[in-house]
Amino acid sequence: MILTLTVNPAIDRNFTADRLVFEDRAYILSSSMSAGGRGINASRVIHSFGGETTAIVTSGGKPGTKFEQLLADSGFPVEVVRIKHWIRNNLTVTDKTGLTIKLNELGPTLDSAELGRIERAVSRKLPGAKWLMICGSLPPGVGPEFYSKLIAMAREKNVRTLLDADGEALREGVEAGPTVVTPNQQEAERLLGEALITRKHFLEAADRIRRMGAESVVLSLGSRGAVGAQAGSTIEVIAPRIDAVSPIGAGDAMAAAFVWSMSRRDDFTDALRWGVAAGTASTKLPGVTFASLEQTKEIYPQVELRTVA
Numbered sequence: 001m002i003l004t005l006t007v008n009p010a011i012d013r014n015f016t017a018d019r020l021v022f023e024d025r026a027y028i029l030s031s032s033m034s035a036g037g038r039g040i041n042a043s044r045v046i047h048s049f050g051g052e053t054t055a056i057v058t059s060g061g062k063p064g065t066k067f068e069q070l071l072a073d074s075g076f077p078v079e080v081v082r083i084k085h086w087i088r089n090n091l092t093v094t095d096k097t098g099l100t101i102k103l104n105e106l107g108p109t110l111d112s113a114e115l116g117r118i119e120r121a122v123s124r125k126l127p128g129a130k131w132l133m134i135c136g137s138l139p140p141g142v143g144p145e146f147y148s149k150l151i152a153m154a155r156e157k158n159v160r161t162l163l164d165a166d167g168e169a170l171r172e173g174v175e176a177g178p179t180v181v182t183p184n185q186q187e188a189e190r191l192l193g194e195a196l197i198t199r200k201h202f203l204e205a206a207d208r209i210r211r212m213g214a215e216s217v218v219l220s221l222g223s224r225g226a227v228g229a230q231a232g233s234t235i236e237v238i239a240p241r242i243d244a245v246s247p248i249g250a251g252d253a254m255a256a257a258f259v260w261s262m263s264r265r266d267d268f269t270d271a272l273r274w275g276v277a278a279g280t281a282s283t284k285l286p287g288v289t290f291a292s293l294e295q296t297k298e299i300y301p302q303v304e305l306r307t308v309a
Contacts, residue, residue: 001052001053001054001128001129001130002042002043002046002051002052002053002054002129002130002131002133002259002260002263003053003054003056003122003125003126003129003131003132003133003159004039004040004042004043004046004053004054004055004056004132004133004135005039005055005056005057005118005122005132005133005134005135005150006037006038006039006040006055006056006057006058006135006136007058007110007118007136007137007138007139007142007146008037008058008087008088008107008136008137008138008139009035009036009037009039009040009057009058009059009067009087009088009136010036010037010067010087010088010089010090010104010105010107011033011034011035011036011063011066011067011070011087011088011089011090012033012034012035012036012090012092012288013031013032013033013089013090013091013092014031014032014033014034014092014094014248014287014288015028015030015031015091015092015093015094016028016029016030016031016093016094016095016096016246016286016287017029017093017094017095017096018095018096019095019096019097020093020095020099020101026095029096030286030287032287032288033066033070034070034288035067035068035070035071035074036090036288037057037135037136038135038136038164038251038252038255039055039056039057039133039134039135039136040055040057040071040074041135041249041252041253041256041288041290042133042135042164042252042255042256042259043055043074043076043256044074044076044256044290045252045253045256045257045260045278045290045291046076046256046259046260047074047075047076048290048292048293049256049257049260049292049293049296050293051260051263053076053077054076054077054078054079054125054129055071055074055076055077055078055079056078056079056081056118056121056122056125057071057078057079057080057081058080058081058082058083058087058110058114058118059080059081059082059083059087060082060083060084060085060086060087060108061084061085061086061087061108062086063086063087063088063089064082064083064086064087067087068080079121079125081114081117081118081121083108083110083114084111084114085108085109085110086108087107087108088104088105088106088107088108089105090102090103090104090105091103091104092248092288094246094248094286094287098244098245098246098247098283100246100247100248102248104137106139106140107137107139107140108139108140109139109140109141110139110141110142115142115146119149119150119153122150122153122154123153126153126154126157126159127157129154129157129159130159130160130263131159131160131161131162131179131259131262131263132150132154132159132160132161132162133161133162133164133255133256133259134147134150134151134161134162134163134164134165134173134178135162135164135165135252135255136164136165137165137166137167137169138165138169144167144168144169144171144172144173145172146169147163147165147169147172147173147176148172148173148175148176151163151173151176151177151178152176155177160179160180160262161178161179161180162178162179162180162181162182162255162258162259163178163180163181163182163214164181164182164183164251164252164255165181165187166183166187166190167190170183170187170191171191171212174191174209174212174213174214175212175213176213177213177214177215178213178214178215179214179215179216180214180215180216180217180218180258181209181214181216181217181218182217182218182219182220182251182254182255182258183209183217183219183220184219184220184221184222184251185202185219185220185221185222188205188209188219191209192205192208192209199236202219202221202227203227203234203236203308205219205227206218206219206227206228206229206234207229207234209229210229210230210231215230215231216228216229216230216231216268217229217230218254218255218258218272218275220251220254220279222247222250223239223241223244223247223280223283224238224239225237225238225239225276225303226239226254226272226275226276228268228269228272230268233307233308234307234308235268235269235272235305235306235307235308236305236306236308237272237273237275237276237303237304237305238303238304238305238306239276239279239280239303240280240299240302240303240304242280242283242284242299243284244283244284245283245284245285245286246283246285246286246287246288246289247283248287248288249282249288249289249290250279250280250282250283251279252290253275253278253279253281253282253290253291254275254276254278254279255275256278257271257274257275257277257278257279257296258271258272258274258275259271260274261274261275269305272305273300273303273305274296274300276303277296277297277299277300277302277303278290278291278296278299280299280303281295281296281298281299
């Protein structure tokens with residue numbers, strides 16, 4: 001079983017517009033509302049691939065009631081940790097070319113008792129899990145060491161961990177030694193304090209992040225694919241050229257498919273290929289929509305792997 005954790009979920013309000021322009025009108029072509037969060041998205045992908053998953057989420061206030069209604073038909077088990085403050089609302093606008101604006105609220109403050117309930121929920125589920133995916137931002141006031149504590153807790157239970165975070169939570173989490181970290185280019189730039197522009201930069205960045213403490217790194221590069229680094233090898237994963245419709249959620253699909261593959265005892269290289277295939281296939285779909293296993297299988301043979309000396 002693959003356990004996912006989303007400490008700072010949201011109601012995602014998604015709009016597709018004919019264009020995104022300044023100082024002129026644009027028209028909304030479609031809209032949708034969904035229960036959002038990186039861990040929730042990962043569980044959706046894993047479930048659709050036929051994997052076993054449970055999502056742990058927080059929920060509070062009037063938005064929390066709607067959030068739980070939106071999750072009710074997810075098809076996989078959801079463990080809700082209730083909090084007293086309202087969860088956040090996020091807004092995403094994508095035009096017909098794939099250009100996207102994403103506006104996220106910071107989220108609610110959590111007190112020590114609520115954090116304790118989250119830890120206990122994770123602890124209860126770890127004995128039945130192979131992987132723990134720790135996904136997304138931390139709400140305001142939650143210390144970056146929170147994710148490090150969960151990584152250590154999982155290690156004690158022999159559960160492998162994926163960390164998908166940003167900022168100080170990523171920095172401290174990497175140092176806690178997770179099985180894999182999956183930063184995108186912007187998150188890696190903030191972590192390393194420098195711009196990543198060239199192929200050489202990407203290869204070196206993945207190795208540098210690994211040497212900070214993670215067992216392995218998957219550096220997501222959007223339409224260019226990814227770089228995977230583990231002890232003794234670095235692998236470039238080249239995504240095929242496609243006509244992308246919406247990039248939102250592609251990184252979540254990549255992380256989920258990577259863990260799904262690893263949980264089947266596939267090797268690191270093949271898991272990278274599955275991850276990039278799922279992320280690429282998902283960009284061909286409108287809004288926050290994730291590719292099915294069959295759609296991912298269509299892309300999988302087109303993904304190119306290069307081992308870097």
